[in-house]
Amino acid sequence: MMSPALAQSVEMADVMRSNGKIYVVVAVIAIIFIGLMVYLVCMDKRVKKLEEK
Amino acid sequence: MQIKWWKILGIILVLYSIIAGLLMPVPHLNILNETIRNLYFHVTMWFSMIFLMLMSMVQSVKYLSGFDKVRDLKAEALASTGMFIALLGLTTGMIWAQFTWGAFWVNDPKLNGVAVTMLIYLAYFILRNSIENEDAKARVSAIYNIIAFVMMIVFIGVLPRMADSLHPGNGGNPAFGTYDMNNSMRMVFYPAVIGWILIGSWIAQLRFRIKVLEINKENK
Numbered sequence: 001m002m003s004p005a006l007a008q009s010v011e012m013a014d015v016m017r018s019n020g021k022i023y024v025v026v027a028v029i030a031i032i033f034i035g036l037m038v039y040l041v042c043m044d045k046r047v048k049k050l051e052e053k
Numbered sequence: 054m055q056i057k058w059w060k061i062l063g064i065i066l067v068l069y070s071i072i073a074g075l076l077m078p079v080p081h082l083n084i085l086n087e088t089i090r091n092l093y094f095h096v097t098m099w100f101s102m103i104f105l106m107l108m109s110m111v112q113s114v115k116y117l118s119g120f121d122k123v124r125d126l127k128a129e130a131l132a133s134t135g136m137f138i139a140l141l142g143l144t145t146g147m148i149w150a151q152f153t154w155g156a157f158w159v160n161d162p163k164l165n166g167v168a169v170t171m172l173i174y175l176a177y178f179i180l181r182n183s184i185e186n187e188d189a190k191a192r193v194s195a196i197y198n199i200i201a202f203v204m205m206i207v208f209i210g211v212l213p214r215m216a217d218s219l220h221p222g223n224g225g226n227p228a229f230g231t232y233d234m235n236n237s238m239r240m241v242f243y244p245a246v247i248g249w250i251l252i253g254s255w256i257a258q259l260r261f262r263i264k265v266l267e268i269n270k271e272n273k
Contacts, residue, residue: 010081026075033071037064040255044056047262 060255066248070097073241080235084153091149092238093245098142100246101253103205105135106174108254110202113195125191126268128198129181130261136174138253143167163220166208173201173208 013022074093082089109131116124146164147157158164177197184190213220 010083011086012081013087022075026072029071029075030068033068040252040259041056041060043259044060044255047259047266050266051262 059251063248063251063255066244067252068248070094070241070245070248074245077241078237080238088149088153089238091145093241095142095145095149097242097245097249098138098145099209101249102135102138102142104250105131105138105253105257106202106205108257109135110199113198116191116195120188120191122187122191123265125195126264127261128195130264131257132174132177132198134253134257134260136171136178137256138249139167139171139174143171161213161220162216163209163213166213170205170208173204177201 070093074090079087079089109128112124112128112131115121116128146167150159150164151157177194180197181190181194184193
């Protein structure tokens with residue numbers, strides 16, 4: 001099953017890596033994630049404000 | 054409660070796991086190919102869910118020894134967030150299954166175990182909604198929550214390991230921990246698990262705080 005010796009024959013996404021497009025994928029996902037986290041932070045602040053009233 | 058250090062840490066760890074998870078080298082394995090990177094996202098959902106459900110059960114146990122209503126609210130918030138995370142884990146798992154096993158769902162002990170577990174926890178929320186009296190609701194659902202957690206451990210932890218399974222880590226398959234995961238994966242996986250546990254806890258905490266605000270508003 002596991003054949004490290006034949007690792008080269010397993011298809012990986014080397015094309016996307018070689019032409020740099022993988023960084024676009026990373027950037028997109030990172031931006032979505034950061035956007036969601038900013039949303040969470042804003043929610044947290046809003047709730048905190050309501051709690052302090 | 055405000056923007057605490059552990060929340061920021063959660064964001065940093067998950068962001069790291071996204072970037073490193075896609076860019077750093079992984080073992081070249083047949084069938085899985087690049088999807089092995091899903092370890093950092095699909096599997097972390099389950100670890101996060103188990104942690105949240107564990108915390109929920111702990112709150113339920115604590116409730117039963119003091120009948121502090123706050124504990125009951127915390128238990129509910131943690132369980133509902135856990136359910137949400139479980140849903141994410143389930144859908145991502147189904148997509149992963151389609152690409153590696155050829156079907157969205159297979160008759161597999163772990164998958165069936167997860168489905169049963171989610172039904173059990175769904176019943177927890179239905180149970181809560183069915184009882185009007187606050188004290189009775191809290192008491193009964195606390196007891197049920199404890200049982201539900203034990204069932205979860207059985208259905209997704211114990212039974213799959215005793216049966217043959219396609220799922221890594223069960224039956225005849227070597228676990229992700231022994232053969233398929235090397236140290237370069239562990240470097241991303243462990244921070245990712247911690248990060249998602251922290252973010253899951255953050256979401257649960259927000260749900261709890263909002264619930265408290267709603268109740269206080271009702272009682273005015």
